[in-house]
Structure formats: C-alpha cells, structure tokens
Amino acid sequence: MPELPEVEALVRFLDERATGHVVVAADLASIVALKTFSPPLSALVGGTVTGASRHGKWLDLGVRPATAGAGAGGTAGGAAGATSAVPDDELHLVFHLARAGWLRWSEDAPTTPVRPTSSRGGVRAVLALRIRFDDGSGFDLTEAGTRKRLAVHVVRDPTEVPAIATLGVEPLGPDFTIAELSRLLAARNQQLKGLLRDQRLVAGIGNAYSDEILHAARTSPFRLTRSLEADDVAHLHAAIRDVLSEAVATSSGRPAAELKDAKRRGMRVHGRAGEACPVCGDVVREVSFADRSLQYCATCQTGGQVLADRRMSRLLR
Ligand SMILES: [Zn+2]
Secondary structure: OOOHHHHHHHHHHHHHHHOOOEEEEEEEOOHHHEOOOOOOHHHHOOOEEEEEEEEOOEEEEEEEOOOOOOOOOOOOOOOOOOOOOOOOOOEEEEEEOOOOEEEEEEOOOOOOOOOOOOOOOOOOOEEEEEEEEOOOOEEEEEEOOOOOOOEEEEEOOHHHOHHHHOOOEOOOOOOOOHHHHHHHHHHOOOEHHHHHHOOOOEOOOOHHHHHHHHHHOOOOOOOEHHHOOHHHHHHHHHHHHHHHHHHHHHHOOOOHHHHHHHHHHHOOOOOOOOOEOOOOOOEEEEEEOOOOEEEEEHHHHOOOOOOOOHHHHHHHO
16 A cells, blocks of 8 residues: 555655646446545546645645636536635545555557446556646556455545644644654553554555654554653654655656556565564564554564564464
C-alpha cells in the first residue's frame, strides 16, 4: 500500500504532468470504486486540471470545469433545487489507493472504450478508472485482489469525504511539533504502533513506515504511549520526520512505475523478516496478525526480548 512518501511522490508527479491539461475522458470500469454520484464523474470532462495535492494517503486532483452547468446533465433536476452549481466551482477527484490499488501513468493513454471489469479480480490488477488528458497522456487507477477497497470520490470540497475530514495531523507539516506529539501520546494510553497507524491521529503513516519509524526510534511497537519520557518523545518525533522525509526525497522525481520498488528497497525492517538488521546484524523478527504483520529488531527495539507472535503460538498450541 502506498503511504505518505509514495503518495507525495505521485502527487508531485501528477502536479507536474497534469496541471493545465484538459480532461478529455473520465471512464469508470469498476462501479464499486466510485463512492459519490453528485457531481457525476462526467462533470470532470472538459475541465482543466488546477493541480494535485495530498491529504494523508489521499490524492486530490483539482479540476476547474469548463463552464458552469456544462457537466453532463447539468445540475440534477429534481433535487428541490437545494444546491445550484456555482460557476467555475472547482471539483476534486480524490482517491485512496488502499492496499492493492495503484496509479499507472501513460504518455499515450488508450482511447479504446473502457469495459467494466469483473469484481472477481484475482491477483492481476484490474482497471477501475481511466483519466485521459488533451495531450494524449493519462492515468489508470487499478486494483489487484478480490477485496475492492480503492475509493474514488468526486466532490466540491475534499472534506466532504469523511475519512479526509477526520484526518489527524500532517507529520511533515508545521503543526506536527514535539508538543503536539506529546499531546497525542498522552490522550489515550495505547500501543505506539497503533497510534502511528491511526489516520485520525497522524495522517499518512501505514503499516510499513510505522515499522520503520519504530526501528529508527529504537522502541517497541507494543510500548504504551503514556510510558514515553520527554527524551523518548523528542526521539520519536525526530524518527517520524526523518524516516518520512528521507522516503519522500527518495521517491520524488521517480516515475509512478518505480515507486513500489523504491519503497521496498528503502525498508530496513518492514517486510524483511529473517534478514539481518542493517544496524546491529540481529535477525529481523515478525509478529503476525490476522491480515497483516509487523517486523522489528529485538536488539534495537525491545532490549533483546522476542515479542509473542499470537498466530504462531496459536498454531503451536
Ligand atoms: Zn537491530
């Protein structure tokens, strides 16, 4: 799953390549991917891209419609006239790539009609949405796997998406101070790993970068947030900033197709169970849960203590 650094790189890429271009097609292949119905997806067609931005792990493509009411069908007639379209009102195509979603950029996007994709999917990534621009370029949003979680919204204001409205602090932004991290840590006593992954508390960090941050901070994923001393908080704060900004620097400027590999290569412990910790040489260990796992180094993070792997102990019982 792309996290803050990869999404930031995609945003910078899209901002550079798509801004100023006119959307000539917005074709939906997977009905379940589109979570909104008004404004319709077709309202983007004819509009000009104003820029790309990021909200946590969400991408936001701003599109200024050609003329008011020029979108397919204009304003939805029967709805008691509650919302009339404001001329030049910017639209936002916001999407979340979820676990198995991806964005594929093409300088020469296919112009053949998009056919609805089977919801069965399987391992192969299937097309969910295709956007084409006036210079022939464009991108596909695809998703692999059977659980379709890729979410696309067309809204006038990104905060109309509940998951965006409730996003926590942006960890690379000016509001993420040591004092703010202290406040988050004290608000509820929970495991550090859980806090870092909670989008309502800190936006943009997922399973991979939380493993990396905790390794850089030399602390246990299961450590309780209220047990951190002032020095530990400063150390964790620095680790969050360093790991994320380093990853942003590594990913930015790369084409979308290379981001997954770049992410994987940059990982020190995440996804590296059984390999040697690059810091101390101890073996990287894993704790498995029902649908995910975490990796850590016992020497670096838990004073040598091996954390219980519930799935393993259940199997061994
Ligand atoms: Zn280590």
